[in-house]
Amino acid sequence: xxxxxxxxxxxxxxxxxxxxxxxxxxxxxxxxxxxxxxxxxxxxxxxxxxxxxxxxxxxxxxxxxxxxxxxxxxxxxxxxxxxxxxxxxxxxxxxxxxxxxxxxxxxxxxxxxxxxxxxxxxxxxxxxxxxxxxxxxxxxxxxxxxxxxxxxxxxxxxxxxxxxxxxxxxxxxxxxxxxxxxxxxxxxxxxxxxxxxxxxxxxxxxxxxxxxxxxxxxxxxxxxxxxxxxxxxxxxxxxxxxxxxxxxxxxxxxxxxxxxxxxxxxxxxxxxxxxxxxxxxxxxxxxxxxxxxxxxxxxxxxxxxxxxxxxxxxxxxxxxxxxxxxxxxxxxxxxxxxxxxxxxxxxxxxxxxxx
Amino acid sequence: xxxxxxxxxxxxxxxxxxxxxxxxxxxxxxxxxxxxxxxxxxxxxxxxxxxxxxxxxxxxxxxxxxxxxxxxxxxxxxxxxxxxxxxxxxxxxxxxxxxxxxxxxxxxxxxxxx
Numbered sequence: 001x002x003x004x005x006x007x008x009x010x011x012x013x014x015x016x017x018x019x020x021x022x023x024x025x026x027x028x029x030x031x032x033x034x035x036x037x038x039x040x041x042x043x044x045x046x047x048x049x050x051x052x053x054x055x056x057x058x059x060x061x062x063x064x065x066x067x068x069x070x071x072x073x074x075x076x077x078x079x080x081x082x083x084x085x086x087x088x089x090x091x092x093x094x095x096x097x098x099x100x101x102x103x104x105x106x107x108x109x110x111x112x113x114x115x116x117x118x119x120x121x122x123x124x125x126x127x128x129x130x131x132x133x134x135x136x137x138x139x140x141x142x143x144x145x146x147x148x149x150x151x152x153x154x155x156x157x158x159x160x161x162x163x164x165x166x167x168x169x170x171x172x173x174x175x176x177x178x179x180x181x182x183x184x185x186x187x188x189x190x191x192x193x194x195x196x197x198x199x200x201x202x203x204x205x206x207x208x209x210x211x212x213x214x215x216x217x218x219x220x221x222x223x224x225x226x227x228x229x230x231x232x233x234x235x236x237x238x239x240x241x242x243x244x245x246x247x248x249x250x251x252x253x254x255x256x257x258x259x260x261x262x263x264x265x266x267x268x269x270x271x272x273x274x275x276x277x278x279x280x281x282x283x284x285x286x287x288x289x290x291x292x293x294x295x296x297x298x299x300x301x302x303x304x305x306x307x308x309x310x311x312x313x314x315x316x317x318x319x320x321x322x323x324x325x326x327x328x329x330x331x332x333x334x335x336x337x338x339x340x341x342x343x344x345x346x347x348x349x350x351x352x353x354x355x
Numbered sequence: 356x357x358x359x360x361x362x363x364x365x366x367x368x369x370x371x372x373x374x375x376x377x378x379x380x381x382x383x384x385x386x387x388x389x390x391x392x393x394x395x396x397x398x399x400x401x402x403x404x405x406x407x408x409x410x411x412x413x414x415x416x417x418x419x420x421x422x423x424x425x426x427x428x429x430x431x432x433x434x435x436x437x438x439x440x441x442x443x444x445x446x447x448x449x450x451x452x453x454x455x456x457x458x459x460x461x462x463x464x465x466x467x468x469x
Contacts, residue, residue: 029402039400039441041448050452056467062456064449070392071445077389323457330450334443336390340383341439343366348432351376 013237015303017292025068025307052323053311060322064235064310072235072310078329079233081221082336084123085318086116086140088226090215097208098170105202109144109214110226112172113195115319116140120186121218136181140192140216143178146170148204165206173197175214195318229325231315238309239285242302249275251296258291260284283311369420378424379431387411391419397438397445403429 014021027037047066054061064072091106098105121140125132148167161168172194179187202210221228241264247255252275256264263285267278287305291297316322363384372379383391391409398407398421406424423431456462 028399036402037400038402039397041441041444044445045448048448048452050449050456052453052456052462054463054465056465058467058469062453067445067449068396070396071449074389074393075449077387082389326453327450330446330453333390334446336386337439337443337446340366340386340390340394341436341443343364343383344432344436344439347366347368348436351432 009304011307012240013305013307015239015287015289015305017289023307027068055323058317058322059313059315060325061311061313062326063238064312066308067310068308069310072312074333075326075329076233076235076312078333079230079314079325080228082332083229083320083325083328084118084218084220084332085227085229085320086114086118086121086216086218087224088112088114088142088214089217089219092213092215093211094213095209095211098202098204098210099208100202105210105212108201109175109212110224112175112199112201113318114140114192114216115190115195116187116192116216117190117319118218123219124217134215134217136183138217139180140183141178141180142175142192142214142216143212144170144175144201144214145209145211146174146204147209148206150206161205165204168204169200170202170204170210171197172199172201174201178213229316229318229320229328231317233312233314233325235310235312237305237307238311239282239287240304240306241279241282241285242304243277243279243300244302245300247277247297247300252277254294255291255297255301258288258294258297260286260288375428376430376432377428378422380420380422381431381435383419383421385417386419387417388419391421393442394421394435394438397442398423398434400441401434401438403427404431404434 010026013023026032029036029038031037044066049065050062051065052060052062064075088109091102091109093102093106096102096105100108122138124134124138146167148165151164151166154164158164167174175194177187177192204210219227241259252266255277256266258264261284262281263279265278265280266275268274269276287303289303291301292303312326314322314325316325320328365384367382368376369380369382388411391411395407395409398404403426404423405426407422409419409421411419421435423434425431425434
């Protein structure tokens with residue numbers, strides 16, 4: 001049925017002094033009499049908007065507009081916990097005479113971010129019927145062999161351990177890759193190593209050494225956070241500042257100072273020449289609600305957030321470049337949907353056989 | 356860890372469902388709020404669905420329950436299948452729009468210090 005354009009404040013969350021109002025979405029069929037809110041791909045296609053805003057070599061900011069919170073949240077959760085990466089899982093310590101014990105060192109090694117493209121590896125088997133055997137298809141082998149020695153060239157009164165000794169710091173860059181079978185050609189593009197070469201793994205003194213072998217496997221952040229491809233993946237709703245009445249000229253500066261820098265500006269009115277406020281960029285606002293604390297602004301301003309406007313911020317901390325993470329998450333989520341769909345289809349078949 | 360879990364079906368119907376599945380509760384294994392909430396939302400977008408809700412019965416079990424009740428004695432399993440299909444096309448749409456935004460190259464590029 002044709003329905004009139006819904007009121008614009010319906011998708012606005014109210015931000016008040018001590019509470020938030022109108023938080024839940026109501027765009028379901030049967031919620032508003034005479035309005036149809038059933039799923040319509042054409043309408044969704046029209047209303048949904050994705051706009052990349054900022055991209056660096058480590059992070060991306062993009063807007064996802066016109067979707068429900070459950071969809072945005074599914075994407076956020078999948079990016080954090082279900083996009084696979086490769087991390088060190090088994091550590092075989094042959095010799096470790098450092099002060100840091102084997103299990104603590106192993107844990108630190110597991111957390112080292114690797115630049116290995118997970119799309120080139122398979123998952124290890126978790127099925128009890130299929131034996132879990134490490135092969136060149138599912139495991140990367142690394143070695144760490146470091147021995148600390150005195151630096152004979154150091155002056156006698158030297159106190160800096162970095163000059164006095166060689167290899168006093170064991171770094172992530174000391175980890176070396178040992179190619180297995182065909183891996184030398186598969187991973188020829190980028191030599192597998194840590195994405196951050198300067199991570200201190202342990203400290204050594206002359207005579208101490210570390211000698212170990214590591215097996216890295218592909219897994220997801222749900223199993224352990226070391227397999228999470230991101231430092232953070234978060235979203236916030238677009239803030240809105242709505243002026244209900246003009247701000248008195250002598251209070252304009254105070255009003256502007258209630259917001260984050262760059263959100264509100266004080267400008268001269270072209271006709272009267274008096275100060276007035278101009279909302280320049282509400283997107284930058286932190287929604288600190290400072291403006292609601294002052295009596296003189298009561299009733300003049302309302303703070304809102306747009307419920308279907310998600311500003312995503314993703315910081316990549318692994319093998320993926322930041323712009324690859326959302327497509328990877330969507331691939332993962334669509335695979336998950338397919339698995340459930342196949343199971344549901346099987347259930348339909350089973351039901352028809354039973355009856 | 357999940358030694359005996361792999362044997363259990365991904366999707367099963369919990370006891371107490373109507374024989375024609377007009378109202379039924381489904382149990383999905385190895386899923387969480389991630390898909391539970393999205394599937395619930397898509398089911399609620401269906402005008403034939405009278406009620407839909409989901410829950411994670413216990414936080415340390417990777418299981419979700421989805422309750423679906425239909426109008427006019429329709430099959431909730433069919434509704435679940437359509438919801439999953441629609442959700443799939445929704446994510447496909449988002450992916451297409453994201454890729455075209457990336458290709459349009461109309462965004463700020465900057466160098467981040469680490």
